[in-house]
Amino acid sequence: xxxxxxxxxxxxxxxxxxxxxxxxxxxxxxxxxxxxxxxxxxxxxxxxxxxxxxxxxxxxxxxxxxxxxxxxxxxxxxxxxxxxxxxxxxxxxxxxxxxxxxxxxxxxxxxxxxxxxx
Amino acid sequence: xxxxxxxxxxxxxxxxxxxxxxxxxxxxxxxxxxxxxxxxxxxxxxxxxxxxxxxxxxxxxxxxxxxxxxxxxxxxxxxxxxxxxxxxxxxxxxxxxxxxxxxxxxxxxxxx
Numbered sequence: 534x535x536x537x538x539x540x541x542x543x544x545x546x547x548x549x550x551x552x553x554x555x556x557x558x559x560x561x562x563x564x565x566x567x568x569x570x571x572x573x574x575x576x577x578x579x580x581x582x583x584x585x586x587x588x589x590x591x592x593x594x595x596x597x598x599x600x601x602x603x604x605x606x607x608x609x610x611x612x613x614x615x616x617x618x619x620x621x622x623x624x625x626x627x628x629x630x631x632x633x634x635x636x637x638x639x640x641x642x643x644x645x646x647x648x649x650x651x
Numbered sequence: 652x653x654x655x656x657x658x659x660x661x662x663x664x665x666x667x668x669x670x671x672x673x674x675x676x677x678x679x680x681x682x683x684x685x686x687x688x689x690x691x692x693x694x695x696x697x698x699x700x701x702x703x704x705x706x707x708x709x710x711x712x713x714x715x716x717x718x719x720x721x722x723x724x725x726x727x728x729x730x731x732x733x734x735x736x737x738x739x740x741x742x743x744x745x746x747x748x749x750x751x752x753x754x755x756x757x758x759x760x761x762x763x
Contacts, residue, residue, distance in 0.1 A: 565749055576739060576756045577694070582749070626693045630749060639685065640751060642693035 536560055537629050539643035546617055546650055553613045554646045556627030562607040563629035567640065568600075571624045583610040617650040624648075653678040655742050657754035665762050668730050672757045674740030675722040684716055684723050685751065687739040694739055697725070730761045 536559040546552050556566055564585045569577040581591045581602050589602035601613040610629075614621055624647055628640040655676045664670055674684065683701045687694035698707045700716035700723060707714050711730075716723045727734055737758050741751040 567750065574758070576753045579750060579753075628693075639683075639696060639699050641696065642687075645693040 535631060535641045537627065537641045537643040539627055539646050541646060542644060543647040544649070546648070548618055548650055549616055551613055551615045552617055552648060553611055554625055554627075554648075556610045556612070556629070556643050558608045558629045558631075558641070561629075561631040563610075563631060564607060566604060566610040566627055566629045568602060568610075568612050569626045569628070571626060571645075577626065580612075614648065617648070619650045622648055622650045653742075653744060653752050655740055655752050655754040657738075657740050657757050659757060660755060661758040661760070663760045663762065664730055666731055668761075669726065669728045670730060670759065672725040672727075672738050672740075672759070673722060674724070674754055676740075676742045676752075676754075677721065678742045678744045678752060680745035681718065681742065682745055683743045685741045685743070686714055686723070686725050687741065689737045689739055689756070690735075697738075727759075730759075732761050732763055735759055735761045 538557045540555045544552055566583040568580045570580055571577050579592050580595045581589045583589045583602045583604040585604045585607050591597045599615055604610040624645050626645040627643045630640050658673045683699050685699045686697040688697055698714045703716055703718040711728045714725045737756045739756045740754040743751055
């Protein structure tokens, strides 16, 4: 149980284009999902908290107009990197919390999406 | 400011060795501490600790939390090459609205 999928697993795009990454909880409902990015040899950096049916909460320094988050259902959140630039190249990971079973800090991570902007 | 610090940042051992990874934290309204293992992809869950002094064990891995001294350790006995990974420690706090605060990670390399 508690499986989270991400699609695509890797993507290469040209500078200036937009890329959408999907995060799905497959066997549980997640009112809250989190989006992280990770640079090589570094830890996870939280970008934003995605809440079903409401606006995402962005961490300080993260541009909300550049990283658009939509959490339209209890099993799906999307991250769109708009007007991507090479410095946006990174490993993007989503996680979800199974909140319907009671409060827990345990987060289940998706397999990640490797984005390369050329 | 809430923070989580792991040590060492990297470690190289040989198969069969026992290793201890450390995680200390300064977090207000602490709720839980979690350990994750990250190989090539996203982190996989190992343990969640909420109470002091109660060891959690899974095979060769074990972990314990000390809420008085604000730290946790992750022990791996009889290490194998498959244990090579980055081990992440994260803390959940009531102040953070369900977010986890991650440490920098410890990169463990187990040589044959």
